[in-house]
Amino acid sequence: MAACAIGDSDALIVVDVQNDFCPDGALAVPHGDEVVPIVNRLGTKFRNVVLTQDWHPAGHLSFASAHLGRAPYDTIAMPYGSQVLWPDHCVQGTSGAAFHSGLQIPHAGLIVRKGLDPAIDSYSALYENDRTTPTGLTGYLRERGIQRLFLAGLALDFCVRYSAEDAVREGFAVVVIVDACRGIDLQGSVATTRSSLGARGVACITAEGLSGGTS
Numbered sequence: 001m002a003a004c005a006i007g008d009s010d011a012l013i014v015v016d017v018q019n020d021f022c023p024d025g026a027l028a029v030p031h032g033d034e035v036v037p038i039v040n041r042l043g044t045k046f047r048n049v050v051l052t053q054d055w056h057p058a059g060h061l062s063f064a065s066a067h068l069g070r071a072p073y074d075t076i077a078m079p080y081g082s083q084v085l086w087p088d089h090c091v092q093g094t095s096g097a098a099f100h101s102g103l104q105i106p107h108a109g110l111i112v113r114k115g116l117d118p119a120i121d122s123y124s125a126l127y128e129n130d131r132t133t134p135t136g137l138t139g140y141l142r143e144r145g146i147q148r149l150f151l152a153g154l155a156l157d158f159c160v161r162y163s164a165e166d167a168v169r170e171g172f173a174v175v176v177i178v179d180a181c182r183g184i185d186l187q188g189s190v191a192t193t194r195s196s197l198g199a200r201g202v203a204c205i206t207a208e209g210l211s212g213g214t215s
């Protein structure tokens with residue numbers, strides 16, 4: 001596709017580039033750390049950058065350890081729908097929940113923390129997994145006149161996917177920068193994500209497809 005020019009009504013959303021989602025982390029996304037230099041370069045092209053941070057209380061109900069007899073990556077029914085159970089990860093204030101030390105986007109204007117409710121997971125940067133409880137990010141973006149979101153980060157098939165789909169639902173134009181994401185790929189979830197994003201009109205581009213910049 002033609003190079004995509006970035007302006008003041010665009011925002012880069014950097015999803016969950018945290019130690020626990022990188023190699024040696026509690027919920028490592030394969031090659032997750034490879035996105036760090038790509039995301040840093042992307043950050044220089046955007047005046048508006050938001051970072052998200054998975055940020056759970058200990059004993060969060062998305063953790064397999066909170067359910068007797070369950071193992072990580074089992075799926076269970078929660079009151080709000082189906083939920084994959086994860087290893088304990090991104091517990092508030094731990095080093096695993098910290099951003100990767102190589103992440104360098106000092107001009108990011110907002111950090112959105114999500115997954116704080118002990119009983120509801122939050123893949124999306126906009127809504128918790130009940131799809132109705134907002135994080136507040138939509139309001140922030142609207143008040144700042146943002147119309148188009150570019151998503152990058154971890155993991156493509158969970159938090160990036162859900163963020164993209166909720167953003168479409170909220171009326172934003174949405175672009176996923178696929179080479180700035182890595183996936184977990186549970187039971188074909190990366191392929192499912194790519195087809196789901198396409199069906200919703202989300203553009204999938206590479207970082208090379210961006211031009212311009214404000215810095």
Ligand SMILES: [Zn+2]
Pocket residue numbers: 054055056062089090115
């Ligand atoms: Zn989480």
